[in-house]
Amino acid sequence: MSPRARRASLSPVIRKGVVGLTLTLVLLVGGFVAVGYSPFLNIEKIEVHGLHHLTLAEIEQRLGFEPGDPLLSLDQSAVRRRIEALPRVQSVSVDRSWSGAVLIEIIEHQPAALVMSEPEQWALIASDGRVLTHGLTSPPDLPRISGIRAAGTPGSYLSADS
Template sequence: MEQEERAARRTRRRFARRQWARRWLSLRYVLAFVAIVALLATSIWLVFFSTTLQVKRVEVVGNELLSDGRIREVADIPLGDQLALVDLGRADRRIASMAEVQSVDVTRTWPDAVRIEVVERTAVAVVELGGTLRGLDKDGVVFREYKSAPKGMPRVRPGAGAGTDALKEAATVVSALPEDLAARVDHVEVATVDQITLVLRDRRQVLWGSAEESELKAEVIDSLLAAQEASVYDVSVPGNPTVR
């Protein structure tokens, strides 16, 4: 009888342990679900509502021509907005529309900053437009003002029929010139996209034609200037240059 009672108690204990194990297994799923929901709710609160992840700083790097304040003004990123909700694309487009900007990258810097990295245009020549001396970059974009032309930088003189395409061609030509040759150029006369002429500081002229094969033309004229004295050099067809 006593053995039967001990066996029954053991059976009841095993049953109780199995019951508790099943309850604990169910409880673990419930606790895990509650923990996930709590974590998700906390994350949502931190990202979208907490002051911890609000924009407190707008960092600007890479700029020299434009001031930090001007770039921040154009970017129009309000301090105090939630960092996760800042429209980076809008800020990127606004800054990229500035003439001085060649490219821009706007990113979030957690936990509380927006970083604006700017690459500004570099002038390869100057051009006078409307009585104002402006910089011309390698892509033919007019972007900044000068009180006087920087030393050694060629001046582009567009003719009455020269449009933006002609300025771009002229910029391509100047960009292809080696530094020592560019320093010898007084100005670049641009009649049309196909009629570009370099006027050297000693008044000799180089008939360039269009911007096609500019690197080859630069090599040819460099050799011609060293080998032969002339008033006019024609490298519009670099395979068959002429002088007179």
């Protein structure tokens, strides 16, 4: 059967149903795009909680978005990965609300010990062995670990064979 004959054999009710369904889908997708990228669903406020040693400026450099950007275009996983790349960050949660707010909760690593990074310079180390900072000449009052190789760069971990 040719395509023309097949179309002619479809009942008018089925044809109207197919046209109606197609039109409904187009309107739904168009409405979603129009509402999702309208100024009514823009990011209006960014809240960052849990900063102790990090600064707001350090976090803002890693966000990848700013107020006024579409809320639906926010890639929460990418934002979380960029912030977690900071050596002091232990974990991050990124949530958005339909009110236009983005809430970022940060848990920072707490320094647990000091390891010499260079002669007379110390590095802060977290309890899991992550190097938080290096090059401290007047370190805080923390236990000093000796007998291991120098600490690496911030964000790296102490070597297991140290």
